Structures are given as C-alpha cells and as structure tokens.
Amino acid sequence: MIELKDVRKVYNAGKPSEFVALDGIDLSLEAGRVTVLKGPSGSGKTTLLSLLGCMARPTAGRIHVFGREITSLPERFLTEVRRKTFGFIFQQFQLIKGMTAIENVMIPAYPSGERRAELKARAEKLLEMLNLSHRAEANAEWLSGGEAQRVAIARALINNPAVIIADEPTAHLDTKLAREFMEIIENLNGGGMTVLIASHDPLIHESPGVDHVVTLKDGRIVSQGAFQCS
Amino acid sequence: MRRRSNCYLLLTGALLLLMALAFGHASMVRADNTQVFQRRAELVQSLGLTDLCLFTDARYCRHPSMADRNTAFQDNPMSFEHFPSGSLFMPPPHLKERTDEVD
Amino acid sequence: MRWIEKQRNILDFTLGSLLRRRGKSLALLIVYSLVIFMLASVIFFTHAIKKEAAVVLEGAPEMIVQRLIAGRHDLIPKSYADTIREIKGVYAVNGRLWGYYYDPTNGANYTLMVDSDLNDTAGSIVIGKGVARNLPGDNYGAIPLKASDGSYLFLKVGGILPAESELVSADLILMSEKDFRLMFGIPDEYVTDITLQVRNPKEYTTVATKISQLLPDSRPILKEEILRTYDAVFDWRAGILIVILLGSILAFLILAWDRSAGLSVEEKHETGILKALGWETSDILLMKFWEGVAISLTSFLVGILAAYVHVFFFASGLFEPVLKGWSVLYPEFRLTPFIDGYQVATLFLLTVVPFTIATIIPAWRTATIDPDTMMRT
Secondary structure: OEEEEEEEEEEOOOOOOOEEEEEEEEEEEOOOOEEEEEOOOOOOHHHHHHHHOOOOOOOEEEEEEOOEEOOOOOHHHHHHHHHHHEEEEOOOOOOOOOOEHHHHHHHHHHHHOOOHHHHHHHHHHHHHHOOOHHHOOOEHHHOOHHHHHHHHHHHHHOOOOOEEEEEOOOOOOOHHHHHHHHHHHHHHHHOOOEEEEEOOOHHHHOOOOOOEEEEEEOOEEEEEOOOOOO | OOOHHHHHHHHHHHHHHHHHHHHHHHHHHHHHOHHHHHHHHHHHHHHOOOOOOOOOOOHHHHOHHHOOOOOOOOOOOOOOOOOHHHHHOOOOHHHHHOOOOOO | OHHHHHHHHHHHHHHHHHHHOHHHHHHHHHHHHHHHHHHHHHHHHHHHHHHHHHHHHHHOOOEEEEEEEOOEEEOEEOHHHHHHHOOOOEEEEEEEOEEEEEEOOOOEEEEEEEOHHHOOOOOEEEEOHHHHHHOOOOOOOEEEEEOOOOOEEEEEEEEEOOHHHHHHHOOEEEEOHHHHHHHHOOOOOEEOEEEEEEOOHHHHHHHHHHHHHHOOOEEEEEHHHHHHHHHHOOOOOOHHHHHHHHHHHHHHHHHHHHHHOOOOHHHHHHHHHHHHOOOOHHHHHHHHHHHHHHHHHHHHHHHHHHHHHHHHOOOOHHHHHHHHOOOOOOOOOOOOOOOOHHHHHHHHHHHHHHHHHHHHHHHHHHHOOOOHHHHHO
C-alpha cells in the first residue's frame, strides 16, 4: 500500500547545519495493519512519519501511495492526497483553543465544500463512537487529556482516511489513558483501518494489537517486524 | 449551534439594505425638495443674492464670491487666516485666475 | 454549490477566529468605522453643499460690476450703469444696495439689503430666521439699528423669511432704499454694485472685457464665477478638509500597517495546524481574504450609514463647532441628500480593497509553511 524505495531526507542541505534525518530507507507497509515505529530521540521516527503521510518530500528516493508515485506531485495534489488518505494525531493533539470539540473535529473537512449539516452529523457520530457526545460543545481548552486525545482521533477520522498516523500519541497520558487509546486503535484496525504510530512507549510496542514494529536508529532501519521489507 | 456565516451574511445583508434605503431616501427627499429649491431660487433671483449664508464671522467669509483681494488686515487670498471660517474654504477661483485684461 | 459551501465553511472558521480575538477585532472594527465615518461625512457634506449651491444660485445675477479703489470695494456711481447700458446686448441694468451691520448686543453680523418691494413701506423690515433667533423674545416689535451718524433707526419687523430659505437668507435684513441710505449715509447717486443681464450668454466675457475697458476701476464678476466659488468651497486640497483627510488617511494607514506587519505567534500556530490538517495554501489565503472582507466591509457599511445619518438627519452636528467658527449667527438647515455614487465607490476601493490585501499578504509566508514543521512543534 505504501512503499518507500531508497528514501533519503536531508535538512538544511548545503548549509553548515546540514542534517541527514533518514538515509537508505526501504519500506513496504501493507493495508489493514498496525505498524509502530520505535527508536530513540533523533532516530528519524517523526521524519519517516512525515514522509509516509505526505507532509514532506524526500531529498532522494521514491514514495508510492496506493500505487501512485507522490514524490514529485505538485503541492496542491499532494495536499489532496494527504487530506483524503491520511488522518493525523499530533504529539500534543494541537486542538484549536477557543473552538468547541465538534468544531475542531470538522476543521479538516471545511475546504472540501461539504454541506455543513452533513459534516456536523458525521462529526457527532464520531464523537458518539468515542463516548464524547456530552462534550461536543465544550471548548478545547476545557477538555481533559483523555478527552482531547479522543477529539484528536475524531478529527483524524473526519475525512474517512485509509490511514491513521499518530506521533507519540500517549506521550502526555497516564497508563490508563494510554491503554484506552490502544483499545480505540485496535477497534479502528478491526474495522480495516491502517494505523501508523511513532512512539517511545513500551506499552504501545508490546500491545497485542500491533502487527509490525520498525526500529530506527540514526536515520536507518535497524530491524523490522513481520512485514515485507528489502 | 447558530451558524456564524449566516449571522454575518444576515448582518451584511441588513446593512446593504439600509444603504439601499438610504439611497432611496435621498432620491425621495430630492424629489420632494424640488419645490423648495424653486422657491429658494426665486428668492435668490428677486433679491439678486450671490452667496450661501454659511459663515457670518467676516465679510469675505459671508460673501466669498464678492470678496476683494484686500479685505481689511489681509494682504492676499493666500495670506494667513484671521477667521476660523476662512480656513475652511479656498479663495474663489476667479480671484486667483483672473487675468489683467478683465481685472 | 460545493464552492459556495466551501466559502461558507471557511467563513465560519474565520469568524470564529475573529471572535477568539474578540477585543482586538472589536477595536479594529470601531476604529475603522470611525475613519470611514469621518471621511464619508466630509464627502457627503461638501458634495451636498456644492449641489445645493449650484441649484439655488442658478437665480444669481448674471453679472455684477463692483468698483475697486486702492484694491478695496467702494461705492459705485449710478452713472456707471448708464455707461453699461450703452453696451450692445446688455439689458436689465440695476443697482444693488447691500452691506454689513455688526450688532454689538449679541456679536452677530447681519447682511442688510434693499428690497424694492419694501420701498413703499419705509420703517418696516423683513428679517431672516437666523436674525429672528438672535433677537430676544418672540414678539419682535421694532429693532434699533445704529446709523452712521450715531442715531438709532427703529425699524418694525414686518415679516420673517421662510425657514426653508435659511441657507441663503438666515442673516438678511431687508429694508427700503430710504432706510438703507439713512442707515449708512450713502448718497443717492451711489449704489453698492450693479447687476446686469446679457442677451447672448456667449457674449459674457466680451461684455465683461468691455466694461473693464470703459470703466477701468470696475471689476465684473460673472455668474459662472459665482457658481465656481462654491465648487471650490471645501476643495479637498485645502483648509480643514485636508486636515481631516490627512488625519483619516494616516489612521487608515496605521491600521493597514498593523495588519501587514505580520501574523501573531498564535495566528502562525493556528495556520500551521490547518496546513497539517490538509488545508492548502489557497485555503489559508481564502480564510485571510474573508477576514479582511469581514472587517473592512462591515466597517465601511457602518461608517457610511452613520455618516449619512450624521449629515442628513443631524445636520452634521459634529462639524458644527468647526463650521461655526466665530459666527454668532449660524443658519439652521438640513441639507438635501445629494450623494455622489462615484465618490462612495472610490472610498470603497480606496479602503476595503487595500485593507483586504494588507490582511492577505503577510499571511502568504505562513500559508506556504511546510506542514512537516507542525509535526515537530
């Protein structure tokens, strides 16, 4: 489903602060699986997530998403691929303060031109699925950590993506909430969702719902779980 | 949840409607005042008036079209004003542009 | 349909964004509206005055001949009228008697004028509404006017000019020729100036030239020049108008500069989130466009409407202290709403458009932010 061939990512190329974040990455991710990227800080997890989720372009190499090469796509089309294919859960959730939970959920779908009533109905359904209907009208800054996380998940799902990408989703949560998060992920995966998680958290690495683990170090893959690789 | 764009579009619509009403009101008043203008013009004609009564603090302010170049304490129309009203308007064009032939 | 829904969705978000910065947005709206209000009030007032003058002064004399001695007005001999009558094409040559009277009891200046209709009723005057307001009580009786020889003329108020004519007659005192000459000690053979008509309008300048040649100490003034005087009144290039204009423009530039100085940290962060969530650069710029329009269009409409009410319903009350100057006698009039759509459209183009652009441009850089950056924030 997502294929990376000899991908390399260099930041600040040609400058004194040049930094090779990823080098020689060959990776194939199959649909319907939960994949975890693990490794120490600076190993390239976030960069790899960015490339997989079409948030950045590689310096070298090719990336295919659902058979379509996206490496040299113009920004407009790349954004469209990103919006339709991927849903993102950021490290600190990045909800917009001052907006309600349901408004935050609807934001990614605004530019699509969908009728608001339909959009709102979909957002309400997602919040219901995540047991958050009673907090739909609460402002984002009044939500607890667990509630904010579930709003972030609902937001990631609003455009019916094929892939959910989560960057350190449990970094600011206690064990109970971290377990709840993985339960939600497992449920989504049970429904056919492909999930990509970058995390330090051993709770996630050892979770029974995880199909594959990719270990990174210094921008290279040092080991991989039970999925196709070269 | 009331939609914000609806509120904004309603407000803008109301303001635009008010503006249209203002233009309509202006048109109506202009039409209503036709008789008033006529009566004023008749008064102007019968008395031979030449200026609007806007400023009554000094002669050259009261009758700017009749003002001479050398009103008391003034050297020329471009000199500093002595009366606040004089600062509000330019000297009449014919005082600045008149050629010697007619002056 | 989809396009409309997209605009409405983004507008919803934009308005929410403005409401999140409620204080700043409201302050901006108020200041912007005030600037438009000032500018529009001045535009409406000056345009209306000019139009009224053009309409009303159509009845002004076609030509007036004054006499100048040592550069100052002087009385003109009636014999000059005889000379003028000889000029071909000239008719209806008449002398005017008018002058100024300062009333020390209330500090008002009046314009005294001879009305031939009153020549048979010496001792009786007709006064303008403004004069009437300056007199004590309602029953005016006889007004004492100090004559040039120090004695007092007691003239009975026989009538008051209609209120609707205040714009031209507020300070007038009309009297008989006998009373006027007695007041000012003007000999019978002199008048203040001479009015005349010309059969062929194309001959105005020719006749004026002839008069100047025949009577070198005279100065003819054409009606066209009288009308142009009021076109030049409140010219935007002069006087109080340019002060108000410059002040308003400066305030507006400060507003626009504040917008264009860049986004706040909070705004940049918000933009980054939107990019990461799948908003394109064009969507971000569209949001900024709606933000600019929401503020500037609302302010423009509020300012224009307030200006209209101010000028045409409240008789430009805020300008009154400025317009009144040192005048004790100030006419009460309500201007007829003459509105120049072209000026309103120009004001729109010169305020709403630049402000909207000033809102979009600084967002450009942030809008093109790499969404990858958000992953690392």
